[in-house]
Amino acid sequence: MSHDHEHDHDHSHDHGHDHGQDVPSDTALRVKALESLLIEKGLVDPAALDAIVDTYENKIGPRNGARIVARAWTDPDYKARLMGDATAAIAEMGYTGAQGEHMVVVENTPEVHNLVVCTLCSCYPWPVLGLPPVWYKSSAYRSRAVIEPRRVLSEFGVAVADDVAVRVWDSTAEIRYLVLPERPAGTDGMDAEALATLVTRDAMVGVAKVAGPAAKEGA
Amino acid sequence: MQRERVAALPGLPIDADGPIFAEPWQAQAFALTLKLCEAGHFTWAEWVQALSAVLREAPSDDGSSYYTHWLAALERLCISKSLTESHALDARAHAWAEAYRTTPHGHPVELKQVSS
Numbered sequence: 001m002s003h004d005h006e007h008d009h010d011h012s013h014d015h016g017h018d019h020g021q022d023v024p025s026d027t028a029l030r031v032k033a034l035e036s037l038l039i040e041k042g043l044v045d046p047a048a049l050d051a052i053v054d055t056y057e058n059k060i061g062p063r064n065g066a067r068i069v070a071r072a073w074t075d076p077d078y079k080a081r082l083m084g085d086a087t088a089a090i091a092e093m094g095y096t097g098a099q100g101e102h103m104v105v106v107e108n109t110p111e112v113h114n115l116v117v118c119t120l121c122s123c124y125p126w127p128v129l130g131l132p133p134v135w136y137k138s139s140a141y142r143s144r145a146v147i148e149p150r151r152v153l154s155e156f157g158v159a160v161a162d163d164v165a166v167r168v169w170d171s172t173a174e175i176r177y178l179v180l181p182e183r184p185a186g187t188d189g190m191d192a193e194a195l196a197t198l199v200t201r202d203a204m205v206g207v208a209k210v211a212g213p214a215a216k217e218g219a
Numbered sequence: 220m221q222r223e224r225v226a227a228l229p230g231l232p233i234d235a236d237g238p239i240f241a242e243p244w245q246a247q248a249f250a251l252t253l254k255l256c257e258a259g260h261f262t263w264a265e266w267v268q269a270l271s272a273v274l275r276e277a278p279s280d281d282g283s284s285y286y287t288h289w290l291a292a293l294e295r296l297c298i299s300k301s302l303t304e305s306h307a308l309d310a311r312a313h314a315w316a317e318a319y320r321t322t323p324h325g326h327p328v329e330l331k332q333v334s335s
Contacts, residue, residue: 053246
């Protein structure tokens with residue numbers, strides 16, 4: 001492949017070094033260093049690493065959690081199993097893996113609103129929600145969700161009435177929480193598949209409510 | 220609560236908040252941690268403890284430096300578990316930088332010789 005440099009326009013390549021390639025950031029080089037050393041020692045399998053990257057980038061996301069919520073809304077027996085042993089009920093749907101070993105589902109009701117945080121770092125139920133969003137990992141969310149949950153919720157646009165209790169669940173290395181949001185009004189005729197499209201990641205962390213189909217269309 | 224949208228980079232996975240991994244190295248560091256734990260080189264509780272310790276020392280941020288802290292914690296844990304050594308990591312990072320500088324465009328970057 002020819003790689004002619006055109007000199008009739010400005011370009012931003014750094015030609016201060018040899019005719020080599022752009023050197024990645026120091027951080028990226030540190031990851032490569034660690035990875036290559038561990039692979040050489042036989043401590044990790046490069047193919048397995050690639051598989052994980054692919055899985056988390058492309059295959060897992062909040063859709064798994066949304067399907068669980070929609071099934072709980074439409075199948076009372078499933079909901080009973082989910083509330084009794086969430087880990088088993090979620091595994092029943094085929095969603096297992098790292099950081100989903102000990103799941104607890106907490107249900108939002110007209111009397112209680114649940115909010116999930118990890119104050120220590122960012123423990124999060126990956127098999128059902130994918131990887132955590134940036135704000136979940138922020139120090140502001142990690143500290144304020146516990147100290148002033150109602151204010152944090154209002155900043156997310158969630159109005160919680162004074163007579164509704166707010167419960168904050170602090171995830172740990174051992175236990176991960178998933179919020180079962182309230183089923184919105186105006187969805188009586190919808191099946192689980194259609195309902196799942198309404199359920200957002202934020203609603204399953206507890207920083208949003210699930211909007212009904214009309215509200216979604218009007219948004 | 221800041222919920223600014225992170226500009227999407229081409230080819231990177233995004234969700235409503237922006238890229239799940241902002242750069243490929245973040246996904247690599249993530250995968251390494253998961254596999255080392257699965258292989259029993261450390262427990263997940265040990266990992267959470269290591270990451271929490273680094274985050275405690277770090278100044279408050281908006282979450283965008285998260286994987287930088289993640290990598291620092293992983294390096295520290297790997298060294299404390301004798302999976303690698305600090306000077307070997309430094310030497311290898313330099314070797315990779317040199318390999319990038321001296322590999323012609325269009326060729327895969329490979330280490331010329333392993334020197335550890």
